[in-house]
Amino acid sequence: xTTLDVRDLTVEFRQGRSRPPLRAVDAVSLQIGxxxxxxxxxxxxxxxxxxxxxxxxxxxxxxxxxHYEGKDITRAGLRERRALSATMQAVFQDPYSSLNPTxxxxxxxxxxxxxxxxxxxAETVEQVRTMLDRVGMPGDTAERYPSQFSGGQRQRIAxxxxxxxxxxxxxxxxPVSALDLSIQAQVMNxxxxxxxxxxxxxxxxxxxxxxxxxxxxxxxxxxxGQVMETGPAARVYSRPGHPYTEALLAAAPVxxxxxxxxxxxARTATTLAPPNTGGCPFAxxxxxxxxxxxxxxPALRPTGDSGSAVACHRFAELHPSPAETSNGKxxxx
Amino acid sequence: MNGLARRVMRRPAAVAxxxxxxxxxxxxVGAPLFAPxxxxxxxxxxxxxxxxxxxxxxxxxxxxxILSRLLYGGQSTLLGVVEAxxxxxxxxxxxxxxxxxxxxxxxxxxxxxxxxxxxLPGIIIVLVVLSVFPSNLSAAMITFGVLxxxxxxxxxxxxxxxxxxxxxxxxxxxxxxxxxxxxxxxVLPRMISMVIVQAALFAAIVVTIxxxxxxxxxxxxxxxxxWGGLVADASNVIDTDPWMLVxxxxxxxxxxxxxxxxxxAIRDAAIENWSLSKMAAPAAGVTARPAAAxxxxxxxxxxxxxxxxxxxxxxxxxxxxxTPVVQNVSFDLMPGQTLGVVGESGCGKSxxxxxxLGLVPGGGRISGGQCLxxxxxxxxxxxxxxxxxxxxxxxxxxxxxxxxxxxxFTVSAQLAEAVRRHRRIPRRAARARVLELLDLVNIPDPAAxxxxxxxxxxxxxxxxxxIALALxxxxxxxxxxxxxxxxDVTVQAExxxxxxxxxxxxxxxxxxxxxxxGVVADLCQRAVVMYAGQVVEHADVNAMFGQPYHPYxxxxxxxxxxxxxxxxPLPTIPGTxxxxxxxxxxxxxxxxxxxxxxxxxxxxxxxxxLQADRLSRCLHTDQLVLEGGRR
Numbered sequence: 001x002t003t004l005d006v007r008d009l010t011v012e013f014r015q016g017r018s019r020p021p022l023r024a025v026d027a028v029s030l031q032i033g034x035x036x037x038x039x040x041x042x043x044x045x046x047x048x049x050x051x052x053x054x055x056x057x058x059x060x061x062x063x064x065x066x067h068y069e070g071k072d073i074t075r076a077g078l079r080e081r082r083a084l085s086a087t088m089q090a091v092f093q094d095p096y097s098s099l100n101p102t103x104x105x106x107x108x109x110x111x112x113x114x115x116x117x118x119x120x121x122a123e124t125v126e127q128v129r130t131m132l133d134r135v136g137m138p139g140d141t142a143e144r145y146p147s148q149f150s151g152g153q154r155q156r157i158a159x160x161x162x163x164x165x166x167x168x169x170x171x172x173x174x175p176v177s178a179l180d181l182s183i184q185a186q187v188m189n190x191x192x193x194x195x196x197x198x199x200x201x202x203x204x205x206x207x208x209x210x211x212x213x214x215x216x217x218x219x220x221x222x223x224x225g226q227v228m229e230t231g232p233a234a235r236v237y238s239r240p241g242h243p244y245t246e247a248l249l250a251a252a253p254v255x256x257x258x259x260x261x262x263x264x265x266a267r268t269a270t271t272l273a274p275p276n277t278g279g280c281p282f283a284x285x286x287x288x289x290x291x292x293x294x295x296x297x298p299a300l301r302p303t304g305d306s307g308s309a310v311a312c313h314r315f316a317e318l319h320p321s322p323a324e325t326s327n328g329k330x331x332x333x
Numbered sequence: 334m335n336g337l338a339r340r341v342m343r344r345p346a347a348v349a350x351x352x353x354x355x356x357x358x359x360x361x362v363g364a365p366l367f368a369p370x371x372x373x374x375x376x377x378x379x380x381x382x383x384x385x386x387x388x389x390x391x392x393x394x395x396x397x398x399i400l401s402r403l404l405y406g407g408q409s410t411l412l413g414v415v416e417a418x419x420x421x422x423x424x425x426x427x428x429x430x431x432x433x434x435x436x437x438x439x440x441x442x443x444x445x446x447x448x449x450x451x452x453l454p455g456i457i458i459v460l461v462v463l464s465v466f467p468s469n470l471s472a473a474m475i476t477f478g479v480l481x482x483x484x485x486x487x488x489x490x491x492x493x494x495x496x497x498x499x500x501x502x503x504x505x506x507x508x509x510x511x512x513x514x515x516x517x518x519x520v521l522p523r524m525i526s527m528v529i530v531q532a533a534l535f536a537a538i539v540v541t542i543x544x545x546x547x548x549x550x551x552x553x554x555x556x557x558x559x560w561g562g563l564v565a566d567a568s569n570v571i572d573t574d575p576w577m578l579v580x581x582x583x584x585x586x587x588x589x590x591x592x593x594x595x596x597x598a599i600r601d602a603a604i605e606n607w608s609l610s611k612m613a614a615p616a617a618g619v620t621a622r623p624a625a626a627x628x629x630x631x632x633x634x635x636x637x638x639x640x641x642x643x644x645x646x647x648x649x650x651x652x653x654x655x656t657p658v659v660q661n662v663s664f665d666l667m668p669g670q671t672l673g674v675v676g677e678s679g680c681g682k683s684x685x686x687x688x689x690l691g692l693v694p695g696g697g698r699i700s701g702g703q704c705l706x707x708x709x710x711x712x713x714x715x716x717x718x719x720x721x722x723x724x725x726x727x728x729x730x731x732x733x734x735x736x737x738x739x740x741x742f743t744v745s746a747q748l749a750e751a752v753r754r755h756r757r758i759p760r761r762a763a764r765a766r767v768l769e770l771l772d773l774v775n776i777p778d779p780a781a782x783x784x785x786x787x788x789x790x791x792x793x794x795x796x797x798x799x800i801a802l803a804l805x806x807x808x809x810x811x812x813x814x815x816x817x818x819x820x821d822v823t824v825q826a827e828x829x830x831x832x833x834x835x836x837x838x839x840x841x842x843x844x845x846x847x848x849x850x851g852v853v854a855d856l857c858q859r860a861v862v863m864y865a866g867q868v869v870e871h872a873d874v875n876a877m878f879g880q881p882y883h884p885y886x887x888x889x890x891x892x893x894x895x896x897x898x899x900x901x902p903l904p905t906i907p908g909t910x911x912x913x914x915x916x917x918x919x920x921x922x923x924x925x926x927x928x929x930x931x932x933x934x935x936x937x938x939x940x941x942x943l944q945a946d947r948l949s950r951c952l953h954t955d956q957l958v959l960e961g962g963r964r
Contacts, residue, residue, distance in 0.1 A: 092503065097501065103519075108501075115510055121540030181677060182892045182906040208819065208894070210895045253851030293455055
């Protein structure tokens with residue numbers, strides 16, 4: 001069964017009386033199956049975090065629907081949300097602001113239990129200790145305050161809090177982007193281990209395609225609130241179908257001086273023209289833009305690859321047959 | 334709560350004020366027990382007497398014992414404070430939190446009502462209430478509490494608005510906590526210190542207002558005693574018996590002071606548990622510059638300064654708050670070259686970069702070594718000489734471009750100021766140079782961007798402007814501290830390309846601090862890897878990526894998700910970077926290192942030269958190379 005089914009979700013923010021509302025998420029659809037990780041990639045302002053918050057009910061949706069385990073939760077009330085919180089949890093980007101500095105780690109971790117399970121004090125303490133142990137934190141963690149921990153440790157604690165109630169779905173909003181490289185790898189491995197053991201589904205939101213590729217089964221690429229491309233993680237990473245995905249991949253410097261030199265010379269400079277409205281949101285930065293791109297918004301169409309879809313007028317033209325691009329190299333713009 | 338009380342009582346000021354307030358409370362409540370005389374008993378034989386064994390604080394004009402009147406009078410004072418304070422807190426906290434957290438129409442109604450109440454003349458309202466309910470002090474005090482509460486409402490509302498946006502409140506909502514639970518557990522604790530301070534201040538005001546009312550003859554009516562009434566009595570006889578003002582006034586003053594001190598102490602104690610105390614900075618040592626010779630005896634492998642180098646750092650050590658955070662860092666930067674300083678947070682790479690500029694953060698200081706820039710040792714320059722080098726010789730770009738830009742000035746004004754600081758040219762010429770600089774950093778339509786304020790720029794645009802600002806003085810060296818970390822990956826690519834073009838055009842050298850191997854691969858010819866305040870590897874970038882010579886470099890390269898193998902866990906380095914106070918005496922990486930042996934923790938490991946220009950601080954480089962280097 002589909003754990004999460006988002007259909008044509010739109011989120012708007014008011015910008016004062018004289019200006020039209022800002023459409024942060026624009027008719028986005030996505031599905032997450034049980035035990036699956038869906039990677040949501042995009043740059044700042046792409047609406048990826050807003051989408052996560054809308055699913056969690058922290059930001060109201062303007063239109064569209066969110067179904068969770070078969071139930072419509074788009075406009076779930078406070079009581080319904082509280083019931084949902086037993087199985088839908090979140091880990092946020094900033095490990096510094098996501099833990100209340102005035103409460104000990106034990107108090108923070110016990111909170112979900114207080115809401116959903118009425119347990120004896122000793123039992124609560126036991127469960128907190130088990131979970132801290134599970135995420136690799138020492139035994140005395142529960143009595144200490146967040147300020148005594150590093151960013152990576154805090155993120156482990158935040159993951160522990162999300163898992164206290166054995167959720168089915170965890171929305172991970174950039175959980176590793178604030179962490180150092182070696183700590184980032186530790187936390188990514190922890191998330192992967194927990195998924196394998198507990199059968200969790202993740203919506204994994206990040207801006208780094210390499211990070212997302214490693215953890216996700218499928219990837220959705222967002223740009224200015226719209227889905228540009230979706231498909232299996234390995235395919236999106238090795239054979240991107242949308243010029244924006246190509247641009248993202250080409251822009252990320254690879255940790256290899258020679259390869260990076262080759263990529264650099266192949267890369268063309270992007271222009272800084274103002275974005276257009278009405279047509280494809282990426283048209284002003286795209287090297288393949290034709291007139292049609294500026295006037296008509298491309299629909300997200302299946303490409304023939306299993307489970308892949310791309311929103312580009314020129315997809316068929318630019319990717320004539322799979323054979324020509326299947327050599328595993330990243331095609332450069 | 335016991336813990337809080339214990340922490341409060343560790344402060345002498347708190348002990349003194351609690352003692353005083355306790356004394357006032359006990360003696361006032363137990364006045365019938367403690368007072369030597371009745372409050373109204375007259376002893377006409379001893380009128381206006383000085384202190385004596387019969388009357389410890391003397392008597393007033395009717396021969397009444399002042400001590401007794403003081404004790405009985407305290408009752409009404411305390412009752413008034415409690416009444417006013419209760420009303421103040423209940424109204425202030427309830428409406429402040431509600432307005433801030435719920436927002437919408439609740440906020441509108443509460444804020445407008447509070448504003449309206451601010452406009453009311455408080456003391457006049459209290460006097461009106463007293464004329465409706467003659468000598469009813471409770472009515473007056475409750476009114477005063479109501480009139481005072483808008484101040485607290487406004488403060489708490491503003492504070493709640495900011496706390497509401499904290500991620501942990503979002504996390505609590507996701508955990509399923511109800512609104513009252515979130516307010517009680519997550520919002521109120523952050524306000525508690527502010528509430529306590531406000532309550533103490535308000536209590537002090539109530540004490541003085543009450544005394545004022547008593548002095549004016551409102552509230553408690555003579556002959557019943559009140560503190561204000563005592564002051565009024567004393568002022569009547571000030572010319573014949575000035576002593577009486579002392580027992581009448583001193584308790585009043587002491588109570589007000591005690592309330593203020595106690596409020597401060599409780600606030601400090603309430604937050605000391607979870608707030609990290611700032612590292613104590615030595616006030617005197619901040620500007621002191623040592624003339625010590627570079628201490629390079631442990632790092633025999635470091636070659637002597639290269640005369641051709643633009644920047645030659647030798648044995649640079651930095652201390653913050655007396656703790657060493659950077660030790661013995663040495664490297665050379667050739668003209669036109671780019672050097673990367675790589676490592677995780679807490680390894681001292683930013684402190685090293687700032688140390689070269691003489692801008693050690695957190696009250697730290699350079700404790701040893703030299704930074705030769707064009708032959709001049711920056712570490713020995715006077716602040717004025719150093720200021721001359723900054724900007725024109727060496728420029729700096731930080732991670733957060735908005736920090737470099739002043740939000741109150743336009744781009745043009747800031748750039749022109751920087752240009753004119755380095756070259757004495759007329760305003761008009763400076764403005765032309767500003768447009769040139771903006772064009773140099775590839776800003777489309779420089780004239781339009783020059784007129785904008787920093788908040789009107791996107792992140793990438795702001796970083797370009799910050800780079801233009803750095804270039805204003807035609808620097809020979811640009812120090813960039815994580816210049817692209819806060820930017821989107823496509824913008825990062827543009828900024829990196831820009832730095833490269835600028836280097837080609839101006840021939841400047843770049844020292845770039847980064848944690849991103851991709852940036853190092855893209856931009857640098859050489860790289861210095863730092864771990865726990867030391868250089869652990871120093872090599873040509875191609876050679877380092879091909880075969881790292883230090884296990885930390887190897888682990889950090891392998892942990893990069895770019896190189897991840899599908900379906901396999903990422904290679905990690907176990908543990909975390911130790912804090913400066915926990916640095917081991919031996920190899921600082923040994924606890925996390927797969928190659929570590931007993932030898933490694935025996936003593937400091939020297940930075941040794943393994944090839945012509947490759948340095949590594951490891952005893953087991955041979956084994957590392959043998960076992961396949963980069964996995």
